[in-house]
Amino acid sequence: MRLAPCHEKLDSAHHFPFSVGESGFGVAFTNRPLMDNELFEVTLDRKTTNFPHAMAIGVSPHSPNDITINKFITDLKPPSWSMYYADLYYNNTVSKKNYGRTLDALVEGDRVGMMRRDTGTLHYFINGVDQGAAATGIPSSVYGLIELYGSAAMATIVSKSDNNFALNLLKSYPFPFRSNTWMMYNEDIYVDGNRTLSKYGKNLANLQVGDRVGVMRKSNGQLHIFINGVDQGIAASDVPKAVYGVVDIIRDTISVTIV
Structure with a gap:
């Protein structure tokens, strides 16, 4: 299943969905860097029973135009900070286990998000609940990342901002086997x-x-x-x-x- 590039702007009246279909991988970048203390958030709209894991979220200082897009956030050009399951990753290495609620437990309608505070600290949110400081020393300019894979088939941006978000879905991969x-x-x-x-x-x-x-x-x-x-x-x-x-x-x- 192919990903359709999402280049439309999001506003409070038009939530734009993105999908990888029933069996696929997809990494999506925000169309612009996050602003300090700005919450970028999506809802999980469709979840199948094909695979135990669902999605991942994270940030990267690299523009998607400047790097190779791989299957997973952890495979992107370093540095990257991400959350898989209940664990935190720095690049492709676990930096902290059992950080917060596991993303595998998300159900349709749940929301996940991220925020870089003006202190340089990264926070993840699940259904509006701050899971705590995930990392420190985050560069001032980072893009938000959403990865759909396994059972996560569709998500929608729900962030409300004066500077609207879009997601650029750059490459998809069929789920193997x-x-x-x-x-x-x-x-x-x-x-x-x-x-x-x-x-x-x-x-x-x-x-x-x-x-x-x-x-x-x-x-x-x-x-x-x-x-x-x-x-x-x-x-x-x-x-x-x-x-x-x-x-x-x-x-x-x-x-x-x-x-």
Whole structure:
């Protein structure tokens, strides 16, 4: 699904939505830097059940015209400050865990926002509630960033400002492994992008360096996932005979080895 560039100006009477469709990634920049003590805010309009995570927010001192736009805020040219889940990131490194309410728990109609105070401190807001100081020493000129991915399919700007915002949606990416795939993400099983089993086994997010994960298709067509040699049980049935194993390395995982 492609992103449609949003170049229209926002005013109090016209809220402009942006979307990545049911399965996609998209990073959007504000059309201008944030002013001091100005709240930039969007609502989550559409959320699917295709993926456990929903969206991310952040800021960057770089104009979108001057850098390469990647899938994630954390992949942008440094420096960047962002919030994923309940955690804070500086560039692609976690700077603080459990900062505030997790963005994964957002439901349709919830609002998220950001503000650079005149002290140089960055604050994030969820449904109008300040989650506290997220970072200090933020440059005086930063652009607001909204990232839709996973289950977040559409959001709308709701900021009210004398200098209206727009969002420039610069690039989208299709969500990988959408059809004819079976996968485990965190502790859940997904088939063709839809969650089919919740709390199937040990949460992959809790793996430590040295832990092992594996996958096996048995002769009866059942798919099993193994963690440190322990069979987590039947993950799916009727899996075709000819399938390829896939490993997705994301976020804090840097390197793996086939054993």
